[in-house]
Amino acid sequence: MLIHEVSRTTGVTKKAIEYYCEQGLICPAILENGYRDFGQNEVERLGQISVLRKLGISGEEIKTVLSDESGDALQRLSVQKELSLKREQAKKTLLEQLSSGKSYAEISAELQTIETSKTITEKLLEAFPGYYGRFICLHFARFLNEPIKTEKQQAAYEKILAFLDNLPPLDLPEDLLEYLSESTRQIGTQQINTMIQSTQKSIENPDEFLSENKEFLEQYLAYKQSEEYQNSPAYKMMALLKTFNSTSGYYDVFLPALKELSSSYAQYYRQLEIANETILSRYPEIEKWNP
Incomplete structure (x- = not known):
């Protein structure tokens, strides 16, 4: 699933998804054309991150929680x-x-x-x-x-x-x-x-x-x-x-x-x-x- 599909499915903005990727919170596969391919695990992880962010949990704290x-x-x-x-x-x-x-x-x-x-x-x-x-x-x-x-x-x-x-x-x-x-x-x-x-x-x-x-x-x-x-x-x-x-x-x-x-x-x-x-x-x- 490409990033725009993930954004539509999860309600998380593309900018936020890219940020979570940069922070290492999610690690999608990289296709031959350079596009990110988000599997079901990454989509579920984004849902978890979205909930934690809305609860006021910081990025570093989210890393700790998810690990x-x-x-x-x-x-x-x-x-x-x-x-x-x-x-x-x-x-x-x-x-x-x-x-x-x-x-x-x-x-x-x-x-x-x-x-x-x-x-x-x-x-x-x-x-x-x-x-x-x-x-x-x-x-x-x-x-x-x-x-x-x-x-x-x-x-x-x-x-x-x-x-x-x-x-x-x-x-x-x-x-x-x-x-x-x-x-x-x-x-x-x-x-x-x-x-x-x-x-x-x-x-x-x-x-x-x-x-x-x-x-x-x-x-x-x-x-x-x-x-x-x-x-x-x-x-x-x-x-x-x-x-x-x-x-x-x-x-x-x-x-x-x-x-x-x-x-x-x-x-x-x-x-x-x-x-x-x-x-x-x-x-x-x-x-x-x-x-």
Whole structure:
């Protein structure tokens, strides 16, 4: 199929098709007369590219998405898009405040807070693989909404960046990588946010959580002590993550710095400790909630 036929079939302009060819997003065959010959695979690929472009995905991001068979690239982009939309909404609010008389200096400080949040969340996504990275990115993003006002906060911010920039890669065995990808493929941004909100509610009222989930907790504990779980990929994954977090500085560098940077996270951490004490007093064999 020649380019003008492809353009008519897909609704993608010839200029755009030529650009995608130049970028290596599609690679049609070249006929003896020099014309491009687009097969069915190229036509389908153009349809995919068209959808991604309309969703606001850049050319470089599209390359990543189309070369990724796990689906993780799209899920990462979903997280980035959600956080980007929240930042844009915050900027819209700041624009309204500026037009209503708020000083440029005040707006500048608020903008710095937005950039601080963006920097940390992007580095979290880069530092941790797959679902784990998406989860902790969204988990911590909600606490990164305070301006840096003190030298201690600035030092904590720099410590966080240094930690994330120098974090060794979390090298998972091939079987665990496959398990992580397959078991979380259907867990999108909305589901992660729902889990985070549910955990927050449980932490705020651990007694209610225990009362409402008694049967589930007993079944959960029975499974965790079973041989089936001890031999499962989930157990191996949790053990590996615990070791990584313990040895990488996640617990003794990153979290203390985050508590110094964000008062809302420090408050959340205190709530979490209280909730863990309540739960462990009744179920000492259960694992603590992760901060």
